[in-house]
Amino acid sequence: MDSNRLRIGVIGCGRISVMHFSATQSLKDKATLICCCDIKKDRADAFAKKYDVKAYYDYKQMLDEEQLDAVHVLLPHYLHVPVALYAFEKGVAVLSEKPMSVDYESAKKTVDLAKEKGVLYGVILQCRYNNSAQLVKKAYQNGKLGKIISARSTLTWARPDSYYLESDWKGTWDKEGGGVVIDQAIHSIDLVNWIVDSPVKSVSCSMANRGHDIVKVEDSAEGLIVYENGVKYGFYCMNNYGCDEPIEIKLYCENAKVVFDYDDAYIYYNDGTKEEAHQSSNVETVEGGKDYWGFQHVRQIEQFYNACLKKEPLDISGEEALKTHKLVCDIYKCGKPTMNNK
Ligand SMILES: NC(=O)c1ccc[n+]([C@@H]2O[C@H](COP(=O)([O-])OP(=O)(O)OC[C@H]3O[C@@H](n4cnc5c(N)ncnc54)[C@H](O)[C@@H]3O)[C@@H](O)[C@H]2O)c1
Known part of the structure; x- marks a missing residue:
């Protein structure tokens, strides 16, 4: 990381990803989007083209090849844990969409590994x-x-x-x-x-x-x-x-x-x-976003970035x-x- 900006990757380019990609753009003073990944090549390619970043189709390859500070994990629920564990082993912070996992035990194991490796693990619960x-x-x-x-x-x-x-x-x-x-x-x-x-x-x-x-x-x-x-x-x-x-x-x-x-x-x-x-009244609507997702993703993502930059403790x-x-x-x-x- 240059001392002021995080190097960010997005894993999962499905429905919710528009909220995360748009936040990376409005928080450019804190983070730079480096790459994105989806097993569906067309989805990764579309966002990579839109934001002029590199597309990956395998998250392990992306985490192995890129020097990232943090990844957004926007995957089917059962994949949140294995991807977070892989990132933590590489010393990369994770901001995972809810829910943490499909069971309690694996979520607890993920919390424990983040602690052991000394990396930040944030979970999106934006309504707070x-x-x-x-x-x-x-x-x-x-x-x-x-x-x-x-x-x-x-x-x-x-x-x-x-x-x-x-x-x-x-x-x-x-x-x-x-x-x-x-x-x-x-x-x-x-x-x-x-x-x-x-x-x-x-x-x-x-x-x-x-x-x-x-x-x-x-x-x-x-x-x-x-x-x-x-x-x-x-x-x-x-x-x-x-x-x-x-x-x-x-x-x-x-x-x-x-x-x-x-x-x-x-x-x-x-x-x-x-x-x-x-x-x-001044909330920014995101193209492709749904009203029922609310408007606070960007606030939570900014808080996570601030915590990664050591400006404040991580809230969630x-x-x-x-x-x-x-x-x-x-x-x-x-x-x-x-x-x-x-
Ligand atoms: N916070 C909220 O309000 C909110 C709203 C909607 C969705 N979500 C959460 O976001 C997450 C994603 O939901 P979605 O609706 O975008 O799902 P989605 O199915 O639209 O997107 C998931 C994406 O992950 C990709 N993917 C699957 N396996 C992969 C792998 N091994 N490597 C890389 N990419 C892979 C899929 O191809 C797909 O594009 C879920 O956890 C969901 O609960 C949160």
Whole structure:
């Protein structure tokens, strides 16, 4: 690395990659995109041409040949761990898309290797950077909300058969690790888990595949998570709806009620006062990006780059992300045995 700029590679040039490629361009003062990789040659070639960088079709070759400081790992879920482990062995930092893995043990092993090698491991959970999430987290941390008594989240989104038919890995237990919980609801579960910030005492839940004949994974789940600090969190998620309705999260607290409406948040204090936060009006929309991915990838990527440049500590490290990953894995441990045999 020249002392000011990171040498970056992107591994996986699929749907989400536009958010990462565009961030590398708006953060040129911190990082230089050097190369990209995809086993689908046309995808790697298209981005390599667009950004005038080298295309690779084998991530090991890319990591062996290039002197990189960090890679973005934007792959099917089951590949996040092996690619991160290979990068860590080379001393290269990793920013992995969520989820960390398809199980808990391999995610933990990845966190441990990053620590052993002294390299940074970041995990994308970009919703934490929404203005709404920041407002509520701070209001809780500084005591304004008082105790959180209970929380609930609802996600009703549309992932029709065509969504699964277009993918060679989504909808499979081995490659995706599950369905609506690990892929879509993970963000709302993460927000609640991050805000509550207490060890989990118990998880009870049920899962079903109610509307997707072509895949085996769950498309519906509901449950109750009880935290050691007493918070009871009920969640419901399904991806059989006709459109992507805004995710709803509510917190019932000692001093206030909190309502998240997608990227907005409203805090209604018991004394009649109110606080609110909305999505910034100057967010940059990314060509090919989806509204439901939100607009905060660039904020988290910038934070990761700052940490790699040793300007600040890493916010969402593997260790930090493991808290939500463990919860998601515990939800499957409890919910998978309740699945119907569709
Ligand atoms: N944070 C978010 O809001 C958000 C949103 C969408 C997707 N994601 C995550 O991003 C990741 C990728 O999802 P996607 O929707 O872009 O998937 P995708 O299938 O569109 O893209 C994955 C890409 O990886 C490539 N690939 C597969 N095996 C490879 C290998 N061995 N080496 C190199 N390339 C390989 C595929 O050819 C494909 O182009 C997933 O973890 C997903 O959960 C996150």
